[in-house]
Amino acid sequence: MKYIYLDNAGTTPMATEVIDKMKETMKDTFGNASATNYYGRQARMVLDNCRHVIARSINAQNDNEIIFTSGGSESDNTAIIGTAAARQNVGKHLITTCIEHEAVLKPMHFLESRGFEVTYLPVDQNGEISLSDLKQALRDDTILVSIMTGNNEVGSKMPIHEIGEIVAESNAWFHTDAVQAYGLLDIDVQADQIDLLSTSAHKLNGPKMTGFLYCRTDHNYEALIKGGDQELKRRAGTENIPAIAGFAEAVKINSSEKKAAHRKAYYAFKHQLVDGLRQNGIEVEVNGKIDEGELSHVLNLWFKGKKSDALLTNLDLKGISASAGSACTAGSLEPSHVLTAMYGEKDPRISESLRFSFGAFNTSADISAVIQALTEIIKR
Amino acid sequence: MADNSHTRVVVGMSGGVDSSVCAYLLKQQGYDVVGVFMKNWDDTSDSGVCTATQDYQDVAKVASEIGIPYYSVNFEKEYWDRVFTYFLDEYKNGRTPNPDVMCNKEVKFKAFLDYALEIDADFVAMGHYAQISKDQDGTIHLLRGADDNKDQTYFLSQLSQKQLEKVMFPIGGMQKTEVRRIAAEAGLATAKKKDSTGICFIGERNFRKFLSEFLPAQPGKMVTIDGEVKGEHYGLMNYTIGQRRGLGIGGNGQSNDPWFVIGKNLDKNELLVGQGYENEHLYATSLDATKLNFIAPIDEYGTDFHCTAKFRYRQKDEGVSVHLNDDFSKVIVEFDRPVRAITPGQEVVFYNGEECIGSGTIDHAYQSDRVLQYV
Numbered sequence: 001m002k003y004i005y006l007d008n009a010g011t012t013p014m015a016t017e018v019i020d021k022m023k024e025t026m027k028d029t030f031g032n033a034s035a036t037n038y039y040g041r042q043a044r045m046v047l048d049n050c051r052h053v054i055a056r057s058i059n060a061q062n063d064n065e066i067i068f069t070s071g072g073s074e075s076d077n078t079a080i081i082g083t084a085a086a087r088q089n090v091g092k093h094l095i096t097t098c099i100e101h102e103a104v105l106k107p108m109h110f111l112e113s114r115g116f117e118v119t120y121l122p123v124d125q126n127g128e129i130s131l132s133d134l135k136q137a138l139r140d141d142t143i144l145v146s147i148m149t150g151n152n153e154v155g156s157k158m159p160i161h162e163i164g165e166i167v168a169e170s171n172a173w174f175h176t177d178a179v180q181a182y183g184l185l186d187i188d189v190q191a192d193q194i195d196l197l198s199t200s201a202h203k204l205n206g207p208k209m210t211g212f213l214y215c216r217t218d219h220n221y222e223a224l225i226k227g228g229d230q231e232l233k234r235r236a237g238t239e240n241i242p243a244i245a246g247f248a249e250a251v252k253i254n255s256s257e258k259k260a261a262h263r264k265a266y267y268a269f270k271h272q273l274v275d276g277l278r279q280n281g282i283e284v285e286v287n288g289k290i291d292e293g294e295l296s297h298v299l300n301l302w303f304k305g306k307k308s309d310a311l312l313t314n315l316d317l318k319g320i321s322a323s324a325g326s327a328c329t330a331g332s333l334e335p336s337h338v339l340t341a342m343y344g345e346k347d348p349r350i351s352e353s354l355r356f357s358f359g360a361f362n363t364s365a366d367i368s369a370v371i372q373a374l375t376e377i378i379k380r
Numbered sequence: 381m382a383d384n385s386h387t388r389v390v391v392g393m394s395g396g397v398d399s400s401v402c403a404y405l406l407k408q409q410g411y412d413v414v415g416v417f418m419k420n421w422d423d424t425s426d427s428g429v430c431t432a433t434q435d436y437q438d439v440a441k442v443a444s445e446i447g448i449p450y451y452s453v454n455f456e457k458e459y460w461d462r463v464f465t466y467f468l469d470e471y472k473n474g475r476t477p478n479p480d481v482m483c484n485k486e487v488k489f490k491a492f493l494d495y496a497l498e499i500d501a502d503f504v505a506m507g508h509y510a511q512i513s514k515d516q517d518g519t520i521h522l523l524r525g526a527d528d529n530k531d532q533t534y535f536l537s538q539l540s541q542k543q544l545e546k547v548m549f550p551i552g553g554m555q556k557t558e559v560r561r562i563a564a565e566a567g568l569a570t571a572k573k574k575d576s577t578g579i580c581f582i583g584e585r586n587f588r589k590f591l592s593e594f595l596p597a598q599p600g601k602m603v604t605i606d607g608e609v610k611g612e613h614y615g616l617m618n619y620t621i622g623q624r625r626g627l628g629i630g631g632n633g634q635s636n637d638p639w640f641v642i643g644k645n646l647d648k649n650e651l652l653v654g655q656g657y658e659n660e661h662l663y664a665t666s667l668d669a670t671k672l673n674f675i676a677p678i679d680e681y682g683t684d685f686h687c688t689a690k691f692r693y694r695q696k697d698e699g700v701s702v703h704l705n706d707d708f709s710k711v712i713v714e715f716d717r718p719v720r721a722i723t724p725g726q727e728v729v730f731y732n733g734e735e736c737i738g739s740g741t742i743d744h745a746y747q748s749d750r751v752l753q754y755v
Contacts, residue, residue: 310498313451317414317499330432331440331452332419380500 001319004366008203008359009152009180009298010323014246015205015360021249022207025242033239034230043241050248057251058197059188060214067231068244071211072179073103074224075198076146078213078235079175080107082221083144083196084116090171091141097121097129098341099156100148102326103198104177105337108146121147123341127156127288134166142172149181153325153338153355154288155298157181164193173219179203179211180295184263186256195219201243205360206250210243266296266358269367273299273356276371282378287339287353297358300339302349306378309333311354314377320370323355384410389548390496391415391505392488393443393450395435398507400442400570401559402550406505407446414499415443415450418492420459420483421581441569455491462486464581468594471617474646474755475725478693479579480535481739489536489543503546508532510736511552512544520544522675522736527555534693537729537739538673588618600649602629605642605661613651616644621754622662622721627653643753652753663718665747667691669711669728669740672704678737688731689713691722691742697731711740718747724755 005013025046031039033047048063055063069075084094096108098120108118119137121129129147138145145167150157160176167174175196178187183204189197197214201207215221215234227236270290277284287300303311308324309332315322325336339350356370391403393415407413417439419432436452443450463482470477488506496504509525509532520541525531551559563571582590591597597615604610610629613619618626619641629639633655642661643652654661681687683704688697699716713728722745729739745752 307498309451309453310495313414313416313453313499316449316451327452328419329430330419330436331417331450332454 002369003319003321004362004369005321006356006358006362006366006370007321007323008362009355009357011202011208012183012205012359013361014202014207015250015253017253018206018246018249022242022246025245029241029245031241033241034228043239046241046245047239050244053248053252054212057187058182058214059190061190061217064232065189065214065217067213067215067234068239069211069213069235070209071202072101072177072198072200075179075200075211075213076101076103076175076177077107078221078224079196079198079215080104080144080146081111082224083173083175084111085222086220087143087173088116091139091143092116093119093139093142094144094146095119095121095134095137095142095172096146097123097148097158099123099127099151099153099338100146101152101177101179104146104148123156125288125342127151127154127338127342129158131159131162131166134163138166138170138172140171142170144175145170145172146175146177149176149178149185149187150295150298151288151338152180152298153336154300154342155180155295156288157294160194161192167195168193180298183254184259184266184295184297186259189214189216196221201247201250204250204254206247207243210240210247212247262360263292263296267292269358269362269364270296270299272364272367273371274301276368277301277374280371280375280379282375285349287342287349299356299358300353301356302353303374303378304348304352306352308351308353311374311377315354315370315373318373318377320373322370323357324353325355382410385412387502388412388414388500389503389505390499390501391448392492392507393417393439394507394576395438395442395570395573396507396576397563397568397570397573398509398551398559400438400507400568401562401566402505402507403442403448404446404562404566404568405550406548407448413446413448414501415439415446415448416492416496416499417450417452418488419452419454420456420463420487422456423581438570438573445566445568453492453495455487458491459483459487459581470725471591471595473725474616474644476620476723477725478535478727479581481538481727483580484535485538485543489539489547493543493546497546501546503548505548505550507551508536508549509552509556510536510549512547512549519676523552523734524731524736525549526553529694530556533731533736534690534727534729534739537675537727537736538671539675540673541676544675588614591617598649600651602627602651602653604633605652605654610639610653616646616649616651619644619651620721621723624657629653644755645753646755658720661747661752662720663747664715664720664722664745664752665718666712666714667722667728667742667745669713669742670709672708672711672738672740674708674738675736681737687737690729690731691719692726700730702730722752722754 029043029046031043033043051063051066055066121133147158173195177198179200182199195216200211223234225236283304285302312324328334335350343349389406389411393399417436467477467479509530511523513521524533601609602611602613623641627639637655639653642654686701689700701714703712724742727739728742730737
């Protein structure tokens with residue numbers, strides 16, 4: 001059976017260059033970057049170079065603003081809980097949205113249980129917040145605004161630049177979860193006035209359990225992982241040099257031109273998939289909207305009258321990997337909090353939708369195969 | 381061996397040893413096997429632990445060992461609407477329902493069957509101890525599992541021809557010890573897993589406490605048939621006919637015999653108690669039942685026939701005379717000899733030799749012409 005992978009918002013396969021770079025680093029650079037011996041210096045050099053590559057990729061002011069972490073979840077947890085711990089004397093109010101990733105929502109719930117107050121901004125049917133809601137929610141005691149750059153389930157993109165402007169005029173810091181957006185968009189933390197930004201390597205053909213948190217120089221949060229003085233005391237633990245080297249390689253090969261080309265290709269895939277299904281008489285609606293301003297690798301579709309779980313299983317049995325929200329610990333699908341926030345909990349879309357997410361290795365032929373498979377399944 | 385690779389069999393995998401062995405045997409026979417775990421109940425605790433998680437993890441392990449894809453499907457809503465609501469309604473009416481019979485009829489052999497057909501199943505396999513035989517004309521007969529002690533036809537007795545049409549019971553012809561042996565030899569992760577007991581959604585929890593979360597307990601008096609008050613009860617729903625445990629009445633009667641539940645008075649909210657395991661009020665000579673189902677046509681039997689029956693799961697068969705009304709909506713069942721603790725809400729399941737003919741839900745028990753005060 002030929003397998004087709006359309007779950008790139010979940011994770012991506014590693015690029016060959018990344019694998020080669022990691023192999024090489026594993027062989028040649030095993031030292032502990034904090035050690036003052038020869039091997040430590042070798043490791044430190046690799047680490048510094050990688051930090052520089054990554055700092056440049058988001059136009060950070062200096063390399064020390066990049067803290068390597070175990071990935072998106074740790075970066076989000078650190079940004080939120082670490083900021084709350086550091087700034088609780090300033091205030092105990094935070095703002096986020098209803099459609100954030102669990103790695104943002106769960107830390108927020110945790111803070112609520114510890115006496116903090118959280119405002120969850122609603123979204124419209126396109127999965128977008130309103131800036132006037134944000135302005136109204138901001139208070140003198142608001143210490144953090146955490147709003148994702150782009151959504152992982154429906155691909156909606158938030159007006160980050162405008163949010164940055166609004167938050168800059170308040171007492172709050174601005175954190176954005178850019179885990180989905182980082183591999184696809186050119187991010188400029190200075191132009192967008194971002195204070196904290198989370199990413200993950202494995203969403204852009206890098207290794208898993210690796211990511212970074214950007215934190216503006218003049219800010220300091222309370223470290224979650226305490227121990228050694230690595231990452232300027234902001235994240236203890238011996239750095240995983242091969243993984244970080246792989247991450248930097250993935251960032252390096254993901255040039256602006258390549259990102260633009262991917263955006264264009266994925267945007268075309270969206271149209272190809274929706275148009276192809278409709279031409280075959282499949283009743284399908286887009287959850288959110290197809291627009292060049294949205295994250296182009298995520299497409300969430302409502303298959304009217306068709307249950308997500310059976311559709312997903314059918315596709316998988318035909319070798320096509322897609323997804324539909326998140327699974328509970330017993331493997332069954334949970335109603336998506338994102339679709340629920342967009343359409344209300346009674347909407348049939350919540351149990352009748354699938355997410356397709358595109359990556360660097362997908363081709364137009366893959367999309368044709370998916371159209372054919374879905375048509376067979378639905379018309380059977 | 382026949383080429384079964386183009387025949388897709390969807391196996392209902394619970395994370396137990398029986399369904400694990402089912403999947404294993406089918407895979408050995410070369411079928412295109414797909415394992416599916418059903419999540420029917422949400423009992424996520426405050427700490428976020430859900431008991432289905434362990435079972436699903438076992439499904440994942442076994443499926444990987446066997447080399448089959450596996451999935452999980454959520455029927456919480458179906459289970460709640462079609463099984464649990466009925467379960468509570470029956471208790472409200474003072475009866476003792478059998479949710480497993482309803483679960484098979486409404487979820488495992490309906491919602492799950494529909495799901496399996498949607499993922500292109502040619503057959504659906506279950507780990508029940510029951511067997512199927514097919515006549516030349518396609519008529520399906522449900523037969524007892526070969527392991528007398530494990531036979532589960534009692535729970536399958538409300539199924540229709542259509543529900544059984546595409547079903548396989550791969551271990552129905554085996555003894556439980558044989559199933560365990562196969563699991564151990566194949567090295568399946570569930571080979572030594574303890575069998576589940578009790579009602580699936582309650583598990584090992586305290587039944588009275590569970591029920592009180594859904595139905596307000598209405599305490600009342602425990603009285604003898606002569607009206608003598610012997611104590612307080614916690615709510616009629618917590619007791620079943622013939623029960624001895626938990627009454628808390630010391631001797632102080634006419635004899636030293638232990639006390640038993642011998643009836644219920646729903647109007648007065650009184651629990652009737654009497655002494656002695658063999659208390660006369662516990663013995664019925666006949667019953668009536670409705671919600672009848674016959675698995676295969678029973679034209680040859682007529683409306684009056686003699687066969688055997690079970691009134692509870694794992695009871696021994698009793699000889700009975702069956703009298704059906706004309707439209708098969710009601711049955712009167714006369715027993716060859718008096719039977720103890722007939723319980724309204726449970727199924728009366730009919731057997732002709734090894735064949736499970738069908739069943740009905742017990743409404744009333746009688747001693748000669750007198751209706752026993754059981755609800």
